[in-house]
Amino acid sequence: MKTDIILAGVGGQGILSIAASIGMAALKINLHLKQAEVHGMSQRGGDVQSHLRISDKEIASDLIPKGKADIIISVEPMESLRYLPYLSPTGWIVTNTKPFINIPNYPELENVMNEIKKQKNYIMIDADSIANELGSARSSNMVMLGAASPFLNISFETLEQGIRDIFGRKGEEVVNVNLAALKAGRDFAEKNR
Template identity: 70%
Template sequence: MKTDIILAGVGGQGILSIASILGDAALHENLFLKQAETHGMSQRGGAVVSHLRISDKAIASDLIPLGSADLILSVEPMEALRYLPYLSPTGYVVTNTTPVLNIPNYPELEAVLAEIAKQAQHVAIDADEIAGEIGNKRASNMVMLGAAAPFVHIHADKIEDGIARIFEKKGEAVVDLNIKAFRAGLQFALDNR
């Protein structure tokens, strides 16, 4: 078993929280893990990307080669588009449909989503809307993690355990909110893949 994941988004969207949760869940499942991340200028909405490799065998490199990612999990649609060259022919793209309009020449959203829809396996979800319905738009990253969960090869219960461990210092209400957001994203992906 191996899963190579590109996590992409804009600073402040919770990419590193997603990486921490998946890493925690993988380690608690006695899997091997390698991660490399690039932080943009998060205060200015810069790009953030993390390469996350999970396997039941030792992993030599923390970087994912072009054309071999099993999953692109993007919390911002243009960032999903940016990393499509990394996607394997059998890989999934899971993207939020809500853009972060942080540049003056942001491409037309419909064109970005149409390009993503050309991928054989994709899930496009309005994670911000779903998180807002749950009660906190900041939980959109957990909605995205849930939407990507069917393609990660770690059981959803184990990811929920990771959410609980990562957020436990923030209190039970925060843990519960994030698990609820995760489950909403998971259900969306199961219904729409």
């Protein structure tokens, strides 16, 4: 069992918090893990991505080969399209629909959405609104993780446990907010896949 995940977003959006949650869950069930991150210049509002690979066998490359990714998790709609060459024919796109517009030539949002809809397997989720409804705007990345959770080959309970471990130090309230966000994302994905 191997899952190759591309995480995409804009520098500062915190895609690494999603990676850390998946990573924590993967380690709980003794999977091998490699995760390539972008540090440095692009973190200043540029496009950023992270390659996360989990497997029950040893993993060779830190980078996912093009055409092999099982899922693209993007916290920004245009960024989900940037990495299409990496997606396998059976792979899924799970993307937030809230655009992050920090360039003057950002395309028409409708065109971006149409491009996503041209793909075979996709979930489009307004993670920011869902997080807001739950009363915690900051947990939108956990909503995204929940939406991606059916495709990760990791049980939902293991993901929950990972989140408890990561946020445990910050108290029960923070843990519960993030668990609720995870669940809301999961429910949305189950209904809309």
